[in-house]
Amino acid sequence: MRLEELTWPELDEIKEKLEAVILPVGSVEAHGRHLPLGTDVFSPVEIARRVEEKIRGRGRDVLIAPPVWYGHAFTLNIYPGTINVRPESLRMYVGDILSELASEGFKRIIILNGHGGNIYPLTEAAEDVAELYPDVEVWLINWWIDFRDEILSVCSSQGHAGEDETSVILAIMPELVHMDNARGRKTRTPVRIIKKDIGKELFPDGVNDDPRNASAEKGEAILEAVSEKISRLILGEE
Numbered sequence: 611m612r613l614e615e616l617t618w619p620e621l622d623e624i625k626e627k628l629e630a631v632i633l634p635v636g637s638v639e640a641h642g643r644h645l646p647l648g649t650d651v652f653s654p655v656e657i658a659r660r661v662e663e664k665i666r667g668r669g670r671d672v673l674i675a676p677p678v679w680y681g682h683a684f685t686l687n688i689y690p691g692t693i694n695v696r697p698e699s700l701r702m703y704v705g706d707i708l709s710e711l712a713s714e715g716f717k718r719i720i721i722l723n724g725h726g727g728n729i730y731p732l733t734e735a736a737e738d739v740a741e742l743y744p745d746v747e748v749w750l751i752n753w754w755i756d757f758r759d760e761i762l763s764v765c766s767s768q769g770h771a772g773e774d775e776t777s778v779i780l781a782i783m784p785e786l787v788h789m790d791n792a793r794g795r796k797t798r799t800p801v802r803i804i805k806k807d808i809g810k811e812l813f814p815d816g817v818n819d820d821p822r823n824a825s826a827e828k829g830e831a832i833l834e835a836v837s838e839k840i841s842r843l844i845l846g847e848e
């Protein structure tokens with residue numbers, strides 16, 4: 611079920627029976643020359659859709675809230691199309707959404723995050739809400755980190771616009787992927803360096819991994835493994 615498709619009396623009636631509400635959060639950000647700018651939203655929205663379907667198939671329900679599209683994307687802001695929101699703006703905005711969901715009566719709110727730059731602001735937003743609503747729990751799922759083992763059992767590596775992310779988008783919307791432009795490699799600095807154009811070194815062309823071995827089959831396997839794992843966590847089976 612999607613929040614935006616319900617009427618308020620419909621929501622009021624089912625609210626009590628929901629296992630959780632899922633809020634996908636992403637970023638509009640450069641993902642190489644081969645992936646769409648909306649990659650970090652498309653992935654968690656698709657994972658949420660699969661989780662909802664799986665849970666419904668087991669006779670229970672979760673609600674999916676409309677996604678938050680814009681995130682904090684300092685590093686890749688040097689590339690056209692990256693829309694960077696300040697961390698305090700994201701913290702306040704998502705904090706307000708979480709508070710509203712909590713005041714609606716939702717006791718378990720799951721932030722399904724698709725973007726690394728969001729992790730600190732989202733953690734802070736969740737802490738703000740936890741202080742205000744002691745009976746509410748917020749889960750912050752960073753799918754590519756929390757389920758790294760599952761992902762690396764499918765892919766040989768993972769990274770920004772890399773094999774895992776490219777595979778996932780190939781599985782969801784292959785028409786938006788330009789595999790003929792897919793290239794990249796792992797780049798690291800020995801310590802974290804923050805400077806205006808660090809993205810050029812760390813993410814040449816907006817990539818930090820080799821995406822050439824990506825495939826829709828791998829993407830399907832990742833989406834299946836991650837959504838199954840999240841469903842089992844929600845249902846208390848893990």
Ligand SMILES: [Zn+2]
Nearest residue numbers: 649650771775
């Ligand atoms: Zn991404």
